[in-house]
Amino acid sequence: MRVVLGIDAGGTSSRAALFTLEGTPAGRGRAGGANPGTLGMDTAAANLTAAVQAALKDIASSQIVGVVAGLAGNPGRCAALAERVFRDLLPRASRVAPVRLVGDIVTAFAAGTPSPSGTVLISGTGAIAARITDHVPVATADGYGWLLGDEG
Template sequence: MAQRVVLGLDAGGTSTRCTAVSHDGEVLGYGRASGANAFSGGDPAAALEQALRGALEGLDAADVSHAVFGLAGAATGGRARAAEVAQAAWDRLGLDGGPRVTDDIAVAFASGTSADAGAVLIAGTGAVAARVSGGAVRSRCDGNGWLLGDEGSAVWLALAGMRAALAAVDGRGGPTALCERLAASLEVPAGDAAALVRAAHARAPAELGELGPVVTAAAADGDAVAERIVAEAAERLLRSLAAAAPDAAGEPVVLAGAVLEGGPVADAVRAGLRERGGPGPLRAVDGALGAAGLALRASGAPGQAHAALLRRAAAVDHRPE
């Protein structure tokens, strides 16, 4: 008898990942591709197609019973465009039917727990908090982009660090190791405010997120200015979580994104959650596995298959690259 298969796909601005999973929660195939932002031009369906082909290599596409795609920007007004891109990739492979399309927030929650409802806090390049139930976002806070929000994200940390460094250079702020460390990362002379400004403006906002670890490293090394920035980042993230899920006491909380994988911001957020009581936060694994978990639940697979998939992933530290 042919083995029934589900597909889970997670696509963001920098990478696309897809996994094929059996109905008992075993990974059968995996594919990767470049980012697939449906709202940034180009051919995002091509990236989805490439990841799908990788996941299905060696498998019979006719065995696919269900699929869930988590696409960045697929919330509210962006859902129609995301669904169009997903279906285009699906049709290029000649697959029957079509995938269920949700956003990457719901998929991130499902990559940390098999529970039906709870909260997720994501802090990577951007930042957002949400309450999720039934595989969909019910309420959210922030995720408003680097210019208007994403408070506590890697880009937010980088901008706060740059402002502190410039303030130290021109005398508005106290001394900080961020002056030298950020200048070194940007390959400009330390103490040259104009050079720091030019280098920062020459980078795309998402690229500034690469400077976030410079700020957290300085905090870990005891720099007082960086420590204050880290504490504020954690407080803003916790505030977003409380606003998004004010009535989620006792439900699981999933932490996702590079900022929350480890380091001083993650430590401060975990400490803040402990002070609030409730169960300890769960760590997300690869979002493609979360999408596959949602597909398993929709397919009628055994109820424990989603949980088994996450346990296997955690055992091998299966996080997105």
């Protein structure tokens, strides 16, 4: 069985879900937040790893053919977080699976509509609003984190 892995890693919680290529759920996991900017790299990595491991409970990681991870926080730190987590979790054979890292605004938008374009608002541990065009954020407001932003 071939599966895809979807991840929503926010400031408060992280969720991972596996689906077959036909769309059948194959595993789910949940853990604490995974924003390395607010929680630190070690805590964020431990939480994200726990969520993915829970989703993989009954599935070999070599069955993963693609990964999309929506991550909250600074893109550079999120890329380092993803590299750390996936380097340890996925064996060499499955590292050829494409891993796409996107901001949590992209996954939040996709979860709410099948449309490729529109607007999205996240009001959780952090806050951000965005205009999405063809699944790409083209304009944002706030999103600077609790220390510098969240003016709402």
